[in-house]
Amino acid sequence: MKTKEEARRQAYEREREITNTLLRNLRGRWGEVLSALIPGLQAAVDAGHRKKVQCPISDHGGGKRTSSASGNTPHASAPRRRVEPDFRIAKDFDSTGGCHCTCNNEMGNGFRVLMARFGCSFMEAKQMVIDHLGGRITTNHLPPPTPIKTPNKEEIAQQDALIRTRLERTWNTTLSPSDARSEPMRNWFEARGLGSPQGLSNLRFHPALPYVDYDTGEYLGKFPAQVALLQHIDGTPVTVHRTYLSPDGRRKADVPMARKAESHTSDRDPSGAAVHLDRHTHRVLAVGEGLESSIAARRLVEDLGIPMWSTLDANGMRNLILPDWAEILIVFGDRDRAMAGQASSYQLVEAARKTGRRATALLPPFAIPEGEKSIDWNDVVMTMGVEAARAIMQLQQWRSRLKQVLRETERLNSRRQVQA
Template sequence: MNRIRTAEEEQEYRRKQQHETRLLNETLKGRWDQVLPGLIPGLDLAVERGHQHHITCPFHGGVNDFRIFQDFADTGGAICSCGKWTDGWALLMHARRCTFFEAKKMLVEALGGRFDASNLPVRYVKAKDPDEVARKDAFNKKIVQQIWGDALPLTDDRSAPVRRWFYNRQLHEVRGPLNVLRCHPALEYFTERNVTHTGPAMVAMMTDINGRTCGLHRTWITNDGRKANVESVRRLTSSISTHPIEGSAVKFDTEPHPVLMIGEGIESSLAARAIAGYPTWSALNQNQMTKVEVPDYVQAVIVWADRDHNGVGQTAAAELVARLRKAGKKAVCVIPPFAPAPGEKTVDWNDVLRSLGLEEARKLPIVLQVLEPLRASLN
């Protein structure tokens, strides 16, 4: 019969586990791409192809549906229509259907039974050719300029597909001018360098803390404002080395204000904007959510989190709140009041708006608990 640990022994055990996990995280940063492919069948192809290419999902088999994050070596994160994993822990636990401690054991074994990288081969990082980097940057910048230049303001009659897209999501009170959103009337969709679809798309501009364009987010839709029949409805353009996407956001409002709201997806963020009325940005995804850079003039930040079945959205929002508080800003996280329905993976604030209606969403206790003290402090 196993003896029950005393309180002191339990505390010491937890300290040891936390210390080991810290060591593992430190060791694996910059090395997830060396370790995970040996633990997750099929992941080696995604690592070989890189973050700009989609592969057949190793989990559900979706063609050209899975890709790793740009910072995969540091984080181990990946995304697919079947899920989002912001770090290697989440990806490994999903792939192997295992617990955190089982994943930890696998990682230690992959490191040769150690918590350091002494048993891994020495990594030689090839220096990037400046001319090749400049060539890619020029090409990617040209693509961004061409797409944005061909896209139309939402007030244009030909932008009706995006307006219908918003209407279908009960985003009836989307205040203008929303200059960072446009409608491309006929945007090509590529699969392995072949055009497989051409149709309307909502195009969103991402800018950094200095207002520089970092890339474009594209959502392919139909003329009647629904999701297009393509493998991956949402895509980012390739990044430019001098203007990295990390830290950027889709900034619906840029006039200086002491309060800023940050949501995840575009539609969820616009729903939060309609509910609360403060300046709003969209981080686009959980990975970006943790890295958004906030201006000095902002005093308080409300983070409107997605409520994911696996908790990833809530965790990303909590990380952002913790970072902002550490920087001396007031920050709070607001989570949707109900969980995903059976078979669904997430609930965002657009789901809340569509379920309850705008007026009822504004009356939610969790919303009032955040907004009323904030409004009082600003008066």
Template sequence: MYSANQSKISKVRALADGNWDRVFSAYSQLSTAVNKAPRQVPCPTTTGSKSSSTKFRLFKDWVQTGGAYHNDEGAMPDGIEVVAWLERCSKSQAMDSIVSILGGDIRSVTNTHIQQKQQQMQTVREQYCSEEEKIERMNRVRAIAQTSIPAANAPEVHAYLKSRGLKGDFSKLPHSLRYHNRLRYPVSFREEGDKRDPWYSALIGTFKDKNGNNTSLHRTFLKNGKKAPESKTKLLMSPPWDIRGGYIDMDKPVIFIGEDNEPMALIGYCEGIETALAIREGTGIPMRPHYSSSLLKLASGIVVGDIPKSRTIITLWGDKDRSEDGQNTVKELAERLSKEGYIVQVHIPEMDIPANAKSVDWLDVYVQEGADGFPVELDESVAVNVF
């Protein structure tokens, strides 16, 4: 099942990557976004209503990748996700639509064609922005990082995390989590005409690319120890290069001795920072958050010294969404990482989704049930020290 699904995705991308202008031309609701790309435009699915205010944009490389961003939905890194969102259908159905629009036949797409297109796309990602723009973006990231302090020393972060239901010793927060007392909020995410003060404080996470290089900062905007009064409070700074496979730096994998007296490694993956902190408190497992389901789906495996993949455990902690996006994300990632040779465990909350909510995550479980709500717990000798 996995290989067949991946084969379909690879073949559709081989047809569509570099041709997303042809695909998107079939959707009249995208015409404004196409004509004004990469500027932000009204939501193409709610045009004519108040909620259609500027909140959608196509990525700079959208013709190659089909990628887009919606202020409410988050990043959609490829055109398959964009079409599935537009049509409110599954990704498999979206791929059928894409093939139909292009007039192609994926049965004729060879492995050679797929490999050639993947190499072309890698070149596109490496040329994500000009050298001058890369330098400017990195300088902005460094300026904020260098004027931040450890979140462990920031009372406002402690108050915020406590308000979210976390209970640990916040003076033991990972050094990679930072705090800045004055950051400008991107007002493009606001309704037109909103003239409120754009300056807030922020909890900051260091975002690394798949090779472990610092590349961006994840910001959770705060005001007086609570989320800032904005519709979108968690934003990633514009990265200087491709961040697919990247993650928010938090913990290193733990190494322990297995039942056969040989070393093993363990780490957990999830979407958000607060969810990761809740899992750490509930289980003692070191965590690596990835910001969103889209980026979690593209997560890379880890290399821990000389420990082979066959002795490396990656636990995946998925959100439980009504749309099943969170569940599908971790299941697809589990299949890929298992195929690469890792030991993979998938955990999805058993808790019911409340009637007025779109999802539940492991932070919700922790708030409601505490550590008893988690299916695993590490021995204190190897667990992350959070209390």
């Protein structure tokens, strides 16, 4: 007679085999399956992994502003012109069903996409797929799946060469923020309440960067752009991120997606990389999400000499690889209605603590404004100004605690040196 433990183990093995069989049979079919189960997902499948569309998983609680009202006052409220697309299928979507979106960082396969969309368990998501297949875990009764193209080494090498040339051309034609021709970038900083861009590393200005609409392939012209360099912890460049600006730089350019990351070569995975706004090392590292939010947070701690890095988005925050010299981590996270910013901030903190580091996350101390999907540290600085923001009790308490920790560790290190 089977014991309860044996029965449980057999049930587990049976479910695992069902899952593995489904995963094998769904290769090349995730598009048709998920599109049938999730209204609106077909648009993402049609767009491909390089293009973002409106998210069929969540409405995110509204849209982030994409242009300012008048462009003349840094604190003027800006109307929402359009909701910037957030959602795209993963590069390996045909094989895994995975997707990317700011509303959820855990959609690495089709089952997790269903879990995110319907708020259900893994077993419920798996049953939805089985029901769609007519109660089967095989797909022999269906038409042949979409062929999955095997990467061709020569094609990859040619594509990498084109990407590398484009990246080098873009970065090599940028200007220093102090250049007279970089006035639009300085105006952008002024409009965001960020002071001067001078002194920031890996952040430059391009006076006329071409813009191509991903959705239509249409060339829309050349625009001023803020260009940021994404790097791994050893300084290896990965790709660039572009923020297209209006001619005077006081608002974003009137284009479908004003913020766009460039492609990267096959040997430069952006996972774990960041924009190193400071090059110097310190026992403490500060990390923010978006560029403007990170720069705003940097203004709040620059008197402490702490280097700041930007991960650009929540997914970058979650996957950031920390340098060995960072003993203490402070994460300036975003506050999102969909909780993606909060979740990624705490995930990074937890990952840092597992390596023996001290780590904490600081979120904006305000509620998300009605009609907006999030609030970040740039919103705080724009609302209060740098000096008033520095006086926030949450920040003051953290600064006091940090100074105490640094003093304690210095005394401990001195004792160790004496004993040695």
